[in-house]
Amino acid sequence: MKTVSPFLELEDAPRVEVSFDGRTLSLPTGANLAASMLAAGIDVFRNTPVSGAPRAPFCMMGACFECLVDIDGITRQACMVEVTEGMLITPPHSAEVRHEPS
Amino acid sequence: MSRRDLVIIGAGPAGMAAAAQAADLGLSVTVLDEQPHAGGQIYRDVDRIAPIRGGILGPDFTHGTTLTAAMRHDAIVHLTGAVVWAIEDQFRISYTRGGRGAQIEADRILLATGALERPMPLPGWTLPGVMTAGAGQILLKQSGILARNAVLVGSGPLLYLIAAQMVRAGTPPVAMVETQSRGDVMRAAPHMGGALRGWRYLAKGLKMLAEITRARVPRYTDATGIAIEGDGKAEAVRFTSKGRSHRIACDTVFLHHGVVPNTQAARSLEVSHRWDAAQHCFVPLADEWGQTDKDGLFIAGDGAGIGGAKAAECAGKLAALEVAHQAGRLPLAERDRFAAAPRAKLESELAARPFLDAAYPPCAEALLPDDKTLICRCEEVTAGDIRGYAKLGCIGPNQTKAFGRAGMGPCQGRYCGLSVTVLLADATGQTADETGYYRIRPPIKPVTLGELAAMDDNTLDAAE
C-alpha cells in the first residue's frame, strides 16, 4: 500500500533506493534524510526505549534526538544525514530488520 | 594537532561574519559547524537554496549569500559536518567529522552556536507529526517540503514569518492558534519608542500579517487549554479561544513560542549565566565584545541572547575585532574605529527587542504545564514528577536529574532544561538564578565510543 504523506515535495531530484525497516524507499540523492523520509510517508521513526512511545523528527536541527535511526548499524540523527544510495536504515537497535507489509 | 588564532563554532551569521572580519585582520581562523553547508539556522544552505526558493524565502534569506561569499578567504578553513563534542581549557576542541574524532587547538574561541526553539511542553507535544515551527521552516527552506495540513500554535514573529512563507509557497496553514492576547500587545505599547527605531521589523510584521489574512488563514488569539490529540500521531489541536472551544483536525502541528540561546557549549565551559526576565531564559555573561568570564572565550549571536540574524552578524564582527586586538593584530584605536559602525547597527537592531519580547510572551501554560504533561521528552519525565521531587527537597535541576533522570537523555536537557528550572523555581519560591541550570558536560553532542577510543594515546601508541 502506498502511504500518502502529509508532506508535499516542491523539488524533484534524481532518486536512489534506501531501505527503512525492511521497506524500500526511493529518496532524492543528497537530500536531508529525515526530511525525505517524512515526505516518503514515514510517520514514525522509532519507539522510545523508555515507554515504547512512537516518535518522529521534532526540531530538524540536530538538537532533540527524536529522529534517531540506525544507519548501517550506528545510531545517527536522521536530520543531520544526507541520503546516499543503498543506506540500510532501521529504527535504533531493532534486533533485526523486520519486514512488514504495511 | 593544528593551532589556530581563532576557532569559531557555528557558521551562522555570527560565526561567518566573525570569520571574515578576523581573517581580514590577518588571523588564522577555523570554523566548525555540524551542518554540511554554511548558513546557520536562518541562512541554512543558502548558496544552493537562494536561486531555487529565494522568492518564497525573501531577501532576508538571500542576504546570507553575502556572508557565505566573504567566508571564502584564504585564511579561513571551514570544516563542514564537524560536530563539536568537547571544548577544554585554553583551548582544545574535540569534534567528529566523517565518523572520525579529531582535535584542534585555539588561542581564542568564539561560540556562535545560535538559538534553539523554546521548549513548548503541551499535552501531546511528543506525538509524531508535532514539530517545532522552525523545523517546518527548515523542511521548506532546505528540502522544499511543505506540510499539507498544518496548524501553527504559539506566538512570536517567527510564527508569522513561517506562516507567510507557507502562504507564499502555496500551502497556507490550516489555522493559526495564537497564545498572545490583546493585553500583551497593550503591555508592549510603552516599548513602542524603541520599536519605532526598529520600525523596519514592525513594517515587515504588518506585511506578513496582511499576507496571512489575505490567504484567509483562520487566526485564533488568546488560545488556552491547548492539547494535541491523536492516536499514535497528531490528528487535531484542541483549545479554547475567547470562551469558545475548538478542535481543528490536521496532520501536522508546528509549535513555537520564541527562541532561546543554545547555551550547551558555554555551560560546558562553566561560563556564568544569568536569568533574563524579559526573554524568559538564561543568557551567558559577556561584555560588549562578547568576551565571557573565561579568558579568551567569546560568544556572539543568538547564543549570547536573542537579537536576530542582523544583530548576530554585528556581534560576530565586534567579537572578531576584540580577538584581533587581544592577539596583538589590531591597536585599540583601530579596534574602536572599526567597531563604530557594527556597534551602531547592533544597537538599532536590538531596539525592537523590548517591544517584541513584551508583545509575544511565551505561552504561560507551556512554562508551567499541568502535572501530566511530559517535560523531558527523552526520559519521559512529567511536570508532576518534577513538582514531586521538589517536595522531596530538590532545590535545583541537578538534584531532580539524579532523582528522575530529566536531562539525562541524548538531547542533554536542551528541550527540558528551562522547563525544569521554571517548574522548580515555582515550586520552591526561589528565583530562576537561585535555582540554576543543569551542569552540562562533554560530550555536548553524542560521539561513538569507537571514535573516542581511537583518540586514546595508549591505543595510538600501540598502533604505531
Added chain:
Amino acid sequence: MDTDYIIVGGGIVGLSVAWGLLRRGLTVTVLDGDDGSFRASRGNFGLVWVQSKGMKQPRYAEWSQHSAAIWAAFADELGNNTGQTVPLEQKGGYDLHFSEETLEATVAQYEVLKGKLGGNYPYEVLGHNALRKEEPNIGPTVVGAILHHQDGHANPLKLLTALAADVRRLGGRVLTGKTVTEVTKPDAFRVTCADGTAVTSGKVVLSAGLGATQLGPSMGFKAPIRPQRGQVLITEKLPKLINRPSLIARQVDEGGIQIGATNEEVGLDDRVTQPGLSGLAAEAIAAYPALARAQLVRSWGALRVLSPDGLPIYQQSAEMPGAYLVTCHSGITLAAAHARVLPDWLEGTSAAPNLEVFSEDRFAVS
C-alpha cells in the same frame, strides 16, 4: 532540644543512617548542602561489591559481605515503603583480566583472604571460553575473569531517591540548601548553617562526604579524607549486551552501558577530560568490542571520598562525645549496613558491631 540526631550531609551515607535511626523511633533532622555540592552519591558506579575489598583488612571484607547479604531485604523494604523499586541484581560480578599474570596474581591474593575469612569467599575463575558462554559479547583479548558470587549492582540514584522519600515518610526532617558552618556543644549540640538556621540535638553524625574535611577538625576529628576523581561514561540505551557487571562496565537497569572509572588525584576538580574519556572507551571496547558502535550520551566526573587506606571511618569524637564521623568510599555497597547495623553502634546497644578497626586511631598524627 529539637531532635535526637542531627545528620550533617544528606548523601547516601547520611540518608542511610538517618533512615536506620528513624526506623528505631528516634527523631532525626538531616541538613544537606546546595545543588552544586560535590556529591559522590550522584556520580558513582552503582556496584554492590565485595571482591577485592579488604585485601589487607579482612574485617572490611566481612563488613562489605555483611552489607551485600542484607542489601536485598533493605531494597525491598524501601521499595515497599515508597512504591518505587530500587533495582538490584546480585548474580555475581567479574574482575576481567587481559593477562594471565594479573589474573594469577589476583587469585593468589584472593586465596589468602579466603583463608582469613574462614572460607567464605565464593569465587571462581573463568577462562576465556567459559567466560564467553556467560558473556557472548566479551572481547578476544580478555583472557579470563574472576566471577565472585557475592557481587552485584544497583541503581544508586533510585536508592538515593527512595531514601529521600522514605526518610520523610518516616517523619525525618530534611532541610536542603543548608550548609553547616559550625557545630558546638555548649550543653546539647548546636548546629548552625550559613543562612543562620540553627538546630539543637542530643547527637550529631557528620556524614558530609568531602565536607567533613572542613567541619571535622572543629569537632575533634582528624578527618583525613581526600578527593579522588573518577570519570564515568554512559551510552545510549541498548538491548542486552552485558549480563554481569565488572569494574570496567555494567549495563544499568534502564539499558545504558556505564563505563568507569578513572582514578585521578586532581584535588577538587570534577571535570571530565578527553584523554580520560578516550582511555575508558578504549578499555571498554577491549572488553566488549560491540561497544565501539555505541553512542556516548553522557559523562561526568565525581570525587571519591577516600581515607588514606581506602577503608571507612567510624569514630566518636573524644572532644565532643555524641558526635560521630561516618564516612566511606563504598557508600552504595555499605548502604544496607549503614541503615540496618550502624544505628546499633551509634546507640551503643548490645547488638553493636565491632568497628574498632575503622576508628581514626589507625591514622598516625602527622
